Amino acid sequence: MVQLSRFPRYRLGHFPTPLEPMHRLTAQLRERYSQVPNLWIKRDDCTGLATGGNKTRKLEFLLGAALAEDADLLITQGATQSNHARQTAAAAALCGLDCKLLLERRQVRDEEYEHSGNVLLDGILGAEITERFPAGTDMAAAMERVAEQARAQGKRPYVIPGGGSNPTGALGYVGCAQELDAAEVPVDWIVHGTGSAGTQAGLLAGLHAMGSGARVLGVSVRQPEQHQIGAVHALGARTAELLGCRDTLPREAVHVDDRWVGGGYGVPTESMVDAVRLLARTEGILLDPVYAGKGFAGLLGGIAEGRFGAGEHVVFLHTGGSAALFGYRETFS
Missing domain, CATH: 3.40.50.1100 (Rossmann fold)
Structure with missing residues (x-):
């Protein structure tokens, strides 16, 4: 069972x-x-x-863990048009947490790709896109740097891996x-x-x-x-x-x-x-x-x-x- x-x-x-x-x-x-x-x-x-x-299912347990640790900030990463980033932004809004997103340019397309779709929704949901990273960046290390900066400012970040x-x-x-x-x-x-x-x-x-x-x-x-x-x-x-x-x-x-x-x-x-x-x-x-x-x-x-x-x-x-x-x-x- x-x-x-x-x-x-x-x-x-x-x-x-x-x-x-x-x-x-x-x-x-x-x-x-x-x-x-x-x-x-x-x-x-x-x-x-x-x-x-699909990330909503994962985020139910990830948010449960974050709230159990008294986090006040979610940090995660994904590709430019990341579904996971958009759903994390929405989950943070629903729970009253701040949210920082790190987006990786795994491909370079046009202005619509860079700013419409999920990226548009990220902003509407209140998430901060901290930076656009080139393809191949060590995104886990980049998230940890953002988390360290947040801790130095008195925040309590919870880092969610790509895709949850x-x-x-x-x-x-x-x-x-x-x-x-x-x-x-x-x-x-x-x-x-x-x-x-x-x-x-x-x-x-x-x-x-x-x-x-x-x-x-x-x-x-x-x-x-x-x-x-x-x-x-x-x-x-x-x-x-x-x-x-x-x-x-x-x-x-x-x-x-x-x-x-x-x-x-x-x-x-x-x-x-x-x-x-x-x-x-x-x-x-x-x-x-x-x-x-x-x-x-x-x-x-x-x-x-x-x-x-x-x-x-x-x-x-x-x-x-x-x-x-x-x-x-x-x-x-």
Whole structure:
């Protein structure tokens, strides 16, 4: 039995999120392919925190820990159009905390990318963007420097890693695993875009702790397959240990597909654009161009290859982030 109630938590989101069938998409794909599973979507874009997204689950436990330490300032980092930064800013506002964001220019695009979408929302939510850092910066060290400056000014900072991806944050996706384990259908596969590893690690730790047979496929949006497998497994094992699991999470439980990254993190691909348009025009659901768009492209590619059985129930985990679409207007115009 997984007991999340023993961990500090601050309620931020609307849970459980909906689990919806994708009828029109499934019907259209069955006109193309002979082996199409039963397709569902887990709407973690509907968590409710400043347009929602997967980081809300992680932030409930991270904010719980921060408030338990009497913090008055949140510090975190992410790419320019970071969904995590936007949700952290919203969580800080809701809890009455100050928030400093460090943004890394992992790619250089146009003025819309630099100032619209999530970046616009960061400012509206009251967060301070301390600096724009060049790609490849040691962002953990940069956050610690900002934290030291804050301490010298009498502040009590709580530093959140990029993506909220540590064992405390990953507890949020242990909760999601519990929701899926109790779903109306027997879930065979969960597919999603994987980046900082916390979402996939939390899902795997939760499923492992419950003895579930559901498998998780992370479609990498940044790192090569073996690197991502190592990162997910290491964090998943630490999260399972935090839960009190007696046996170690097996490395072979970690499935990653890195073929949909394209030119790199946040760099548009034709398959991503096609995936975003397909889901929008069949189910009326908007994906984001960095995580969910490439994750959904990986799901479609797996269906085309016959990776999933025709009778299986496959859940696409929508991690949110459609606000970032406004930074990619030229890509979709």
